[in-house]
Amino acid sequence: MKCRRIFITVIWCCLLSTAFAADPKDGKMLFQARCASCHNVNQKLTGPALAGVDERHPEAWIISFVKGSQAMVKSGDKAALEVFNQNAQIVMPDHPDLNDDQIRDILAYIKDEASNAPKEEAPFSRPGEKQPNLMPLTIYNMPFMIAYVMLIVVMIILLVFLVNIKSYEKHVKDDK
Ligand code: HEC
Structure with a gap:
């Protein structure tokens, strides 16, 4: 009996953790609805390309920036000012209605998309294209x-x- 109870608890924990884990699929929908008009993961549009953004800034910084970037710029946050100036001082609209988990979902989607991007200089990239006469x-x-x-x-x-x-x-x- 005891064994069974432990088993059921473990199953529940697994289910709960997948439910709360950052989900790239939810992130994709949010990204397309709320961010894609200005951002692409691998290409600069109005806003900067977001690939690798989680390496440029800490997660807490990104969450607060997405919720209210101008507040950060005005408070003199160095990184926020730098990004603002690098992008011709175009104001990114605030998204105060997004909660932290939704922004984490978006970040998970960005990470997913960034790793799916074709790498131009991969060592195994299409030899026939680079040397059309190569006939091993x-x-x-x-x-x-x-x-x-x-x-x-x-x-x-x-x-x-x-x-x-x-x-x-x-x-x-x-x-x-
Ligand atoms: C109206 C256009 C617009 C929309 C919509 C928009 N952004 Fe931005 N975003 C910008 C601009 C412009 C910047 C450059 C920073 C600045 O000017 O404040 C930026 C900067 C950022 C940065 C910092 C990037 C870096 O390289 O440091 C992040 C992160 C970001 N946006 C995330 C988002 C997310 C997530 C969404 C959707 C919820 C979103 N943005 C929606 C225009 C937009």
Whole structure:
């Protein structure tokens, strides 16, 4: 009986934690309704691109900025002033009706979107596009194929020689 009660408690905890965890799906809807007119995650629009914003500022700072950025600018918050000046002093409207969890959802969505963005300089990015004539390992690549076949022939000869080396030695001894 005791075991079962513990089991049920654990299940409940799991369910509750997923319900309260920051949810990128809610964040996406909020972002599109309230932020997308000025912000894109990976591109500058009226407002700055928001990718990596959670690394530029602490979470509490972002939450208070989204709720009331001008209040922060006027109170002389250094980071807020800097962002304000960097963006031609365009005023970001306040969102006092969003609660902390909704803003965390939006941040989770931003993080999700930022990591989905195609990385231009990924080492494995489309070799055919960068070097259209690159044809590794096809029979149409004649010089490569000839070198390849020759390498295999040399290796077979070497192998046969190594396997038979004992009998060669014997021959040499017998001849003496
Ligand atoms: C009317 C346009 C507009 C809307 C809508 C808007 N923003 Fe902004 N946002 C800006 C501008 C402009 C800035 C630059 C800072 C400033 O001028 O105060 C900014 C700055 C920011 C910053 C600081 C970015 C940085 O790089 O430091 C964050 C975070 C931010 N916005 C989040 C949001 C979120 C979240 C929403 C939606 C709830 C939103 N914004 C809606 C215009 C907007």
